[in-house]
Amino acid sequence: MQLNSHDDFTPLHEIIVGSAANYLSHDRDVSFELFHHENLAGFRSDWAYPRLAQAGGGSGENWTIKRRYAEELHEDVEKLAATLTCLGVTVHRPLPLGPDATPIAGLGWQAAPTPALNIRDNTLILGDEIIETPPAVRSRYLETRLLSTVFRRYWEAGARWTTMPRPTLSDLSFDLSYARDATTTLGGPTEPIRDPQPSPYDVGFEMMLDGAQVLRLGRDLVVNVAQDNHRLAVSWLERHLAGRYRIHRVWRMADNHIDSMLLALRPGVLLARHDGIRDMLPAPLRKWKVIVPPEPDAGTFPVYDDYEDLVLASPYIDLNVLSVDEHTVLVNTDCTGLAKTLEAEGFTVVPVQHRHRRLFGGGFHCFTLDTVRTGGCEDYL
Template identity: 60%
Template sequence: MLHLNSFDEWSPLREVVVGSAENYVSHERELSFDLFFHDNLAKDNTSRSEWYYPRLRSRGEAAGNGRRRTPVGTRYVEELNEDLEGLADTLRSLGVSVRRPRPLHPDTSEVITPAWAASVVPPLNIRDNTLILGDEIIETPPMIRSRYFETQFLKPLFQEYFRLGARWTVMPRPLMTDSSFDLSYVRASSAGGPTEPIEDTLPSPYDVGLEMMFDAAQCLRLGRDIVVNVSTAHHALAVDWLERHVEGRFRVHRVHRLSDSHIDSMVLALRPGLLLVRSDAVADALPPPLRRWDRIVAPAPQRNNFPRYESDALILTSPFIDLNVLSVTPDTVLVNEACPELVRTLEEAKFTVVPVRHRHRRLFGGGFHCFTLDTVREGGPEDYLA
């Protein structure tokens, strides 16, 4: 194992963690899940996008009528695991050391806190709940209840990095009652779909008001600068904490409502001075120094790039999910082979493109950037925005 060092998204990659989908059984529809996936649930599941609220008056009630599980097809999970193994093998072939999280044990079905209970999902999109800033691991406060203890699956790896000298921080953990969530984004969103506004969230004896909740995948790391997407008051609270924590080491730049949460299917930095963006409008919403960078606008995704699913399958990501690429060097990038338009676009920009298979990205909410946590890159705390 190498010493933890990761400041950006493009420097030569030396060590990476690739997520696991073992024992992925279902998606659980409850308040935090629907808020997190709001934009895509509303746009892409119009026949079943009604809002659902957890009635969490008691633990027993939560385990009964308070939650709804949508099963995930066994075949899709098996194929996802095949694709994850292919991703790991590709990275190894490029000279990258690959680590894996501890898999979800099949007997681990629920997480229970004093305020709620939720099904457990495996550590698949491991970018989400861990922010690597140089030599520091920061576990971020989760936004989906079922992922509350997800970083526990990474603890053996974090302990190894810590023994080698890494810093290791855990942001304050939210209670995650209904009142913890800021609903202004979904109320103001023009995505459409929901037939009932979220107005009747339930009180809990554990209410403390709005809490910090925030994912590391809302951050774009650029050496000593971090660009963060902020869409809600609970995001803003978490970024307040982050700014105070990294003061003097990093500069934090806020952008507002690029999406409901994550930034990495909106914009990625491929190397200093060059962005991959969903649209010019996304680039124009970035901090002024980044607006001066060159940009590659991702080609529009084609319908035939994606599998067709049963009518009751939940679609969790935008068709632009394949913009979620992973850079191995400033000139080499892993791209989904199912998106030939993006492959051609990046090849025309003189990148070495490594096509990798990933079939069911819209069912599982992530691409190659989401599935990986780059723990060792060669770069340092450079000032790319000077």
């Protein structure tokens, strides 16, 4: 059980699949609003999900998810784990969050905890090192503790286990410039960001970064930076990884995560939302082939209630695929256009059902954390 994961495409041997058990609500506060404000080319922000004002809500409320959707999500995640097992991959699981989990609290805030579902976010695996990244959402502050039993087994087998500096997450910890900048090319904020309130625990902008902001390519890491919280965290990573990895910053490819914008399917081949992403990449990556699938078919998504169901992800979420090796890719069963595009490029597509990806803001790459692949710290660039 030796930890070894440098990329997203060499043959996969071990993986952690998140848990959707008891994912019944969202805690909505400034940290949640900031994290989920999707910015999409060609779309107005209020198209992405309903305004709080329309739903009669306010800052800091708990938003209930319909039980049927939560149960169907749980079914789909369990089928994902079973599919990977059938493909010969060893699957590890986090501890499930209990149905009546006690709220967690920080200095000046309290939030209902979130199950460890989108586990790509708060952890970055680099070779033989587990790096717990600084969370940007209060309700997810202790999420990696649900993974600690798995992490400990890798540590006992020789892995390094590092935790980046933990933010206080007071209102003034967040750089709101991206959310408030009407000139950003990707659109405006999904929700109005309320005026942050001062706190005796304010320390200024703090490090915040998710593993899903990082494209791993052997010894090269492409990291999306959209504001100062990200910039501070990447500076920490550069110092920590000095001499081991080369970090390439890309500016505002997205508000945070890039794994529904860009994924590497094998050396020399990228899957991207649109061809213009090539111009944002480091020069050596611009020479790689870029596969752009057809636009999502709106008819393949469940229909939700604009005033009751909180849609957190864009229609492009199905680009969030998971590679088992350089030839085999797990793709949402409903995303036939993407599947046909990949098959035409010589990939074997394994269809897996995932119905409510837009409600829970994640795809197969988000739900998983690959811990053992055969690839090394190669120089792909």
